[in-house]
Amino acid sequence: MPTPQHPPADDGVEPPAHPTTGSLERILPEATLARLTQYLRALNTLQTQGQTRTSSGLLATESGVNPSILRKDLSLLGSYGTRGVGYVVTELAEHISKAMGLNQQWRVAIIGAGNLGRALSGYGGFRSRGFEIVALLDAAPDVIGSTVGELTVADTKDLASVLEATAANIAVLSVPGAAAQGLCDKVVECGVRSILSFAPVVLQVPDGVNLRKVDLATELQILAYHAQNIV
Ligand SMILES: NC(=O)c1ccc[n+]([C@@H]2O[C@H](COP(=O)([O-])OP(=O)(O)OC[C@H]3O[C@@H](n4cnc5c(N)ncnc54)[C@H](O)[C@@H]3O)[C@@H](O)[C@H]2O)c1
Numbered sequence: 001m002p003t004p005q006h007p008p009a010d011d012g013v014e015p016p017a018h019p020t021t022g023s024l025e026r027i028l029p030e031a032t033l034a035r036l037t038q039y040l041r042a043l044n045t046l047q048t049q050g051q052t053r054t055s056s057g058l059l060a061t062e063s064g065v066n067p068s069i070l071r072k073d074l075s076l077l078g079s080y081g082t083r084g085v086g087y088v089v090t091e092l093a094e095h096i097s098k099a100m101g102l103n104q105q106w107r108v109a110i111i112g113a114g115n116l117g118r119a120l121s122g123y124g125g126f127r128s129r130g131f132e133i134v135a136l137l138d139a140a141p142d143v144i145g146s147t148v149g150e151l152t153v154a155d156t157k158d159l160a161s162v163l164e165a166t167a168a169n170i171a172v173l174s175v176p177g178a179a180a181q182g183l184c185d186k187v188v189e190c191g192v193r194s195i196l197s198f199a200p201v202v203l204q205v206p207d208g209v210n211l212r213k214v215d216l217a218t219e220l221q222i223l224a225y226h227a228q229n230i231v
Pocket residue numbers: 111112113114115116117137138139140143156173174175176177179183197198199200214215216217
């Protein structure tokens with residue numbers, strides 16, 4: 001059976017039962033997941049502004065989302081707020097974080113310490129969102145041993161021991177396409193179940209492994225398509 005994918009389903013669609021764990025646990029639609037991260041960001045901003053409560057209208061404006069869509073998203077989490085009172089900012093942020101698995105620590109190993117890998121590991125904004133970059137690895141002799149911030153680039157020959165020592169639970173692949181599948185397989189063999197790939201190839205993973213692909217070129221192509229339709 002293929003790895004369960006989040007449905008691209010959108011608003012107004014009851015999310016389907018979780019494909020592997022039965023009918024009680026439901027998976028959230030991709031579009032909802034993406035918006036939940038926007039709500040979290042907005043809630044953090046409200047918190048830093050000292051606001052303790054928010055309405056769905058205000059939160060929707062802060063998140064750049066339609067209020068009825070926001071209410072529907074939050075109802076999928078069982079967060080309905082209180083009529084006339086709205087939501088307690090910290091409670092809602094915690095509720096969303098928990099639903100998204102962000103209340104646990106995520107430890108990220110980046111494989112491929114080239115332009116992209118170094119830029120990602122040097123970016124400070126992941127930690128505040130619950131993701132710590134714990135390892136950076138590469139195969140090139142002139143790259144191994146170099147430092148990026150507080151990290152020293154490790155040799156991918158030592159992948160298994162590095163992943164174990166750092167307790168990494170997410171792997172990011174920022175290697176050329178030709179190297180990606182082999183490294184993906186090794187990462188899976190080491191027990192990592194969450195992989196984010198920037199490599200411009202289709203990767204295969206076994207059941208129970210979550211793979212996501214980021215492709216900025218695709219985003220640019222979509223942007224180009226929309227741009228040509230603007231008159
Ligand atoms: N998805 C996107 O939006 C996006 C954007 C930029 C780059 N990319 C892709 O990300 C990847 C990295 O891009 P880059 O610009 O950083 O390239 P880069 O050439 O600067 O870096 C690649 C690194 O991978 C290392 N490497 C190669 N084979 C390896 C192996 N078998 N084991 C371990 N390390 C290995 C190289 O030594 C190098 O340091 C490429 O596949 C590129 O196409 C994707």
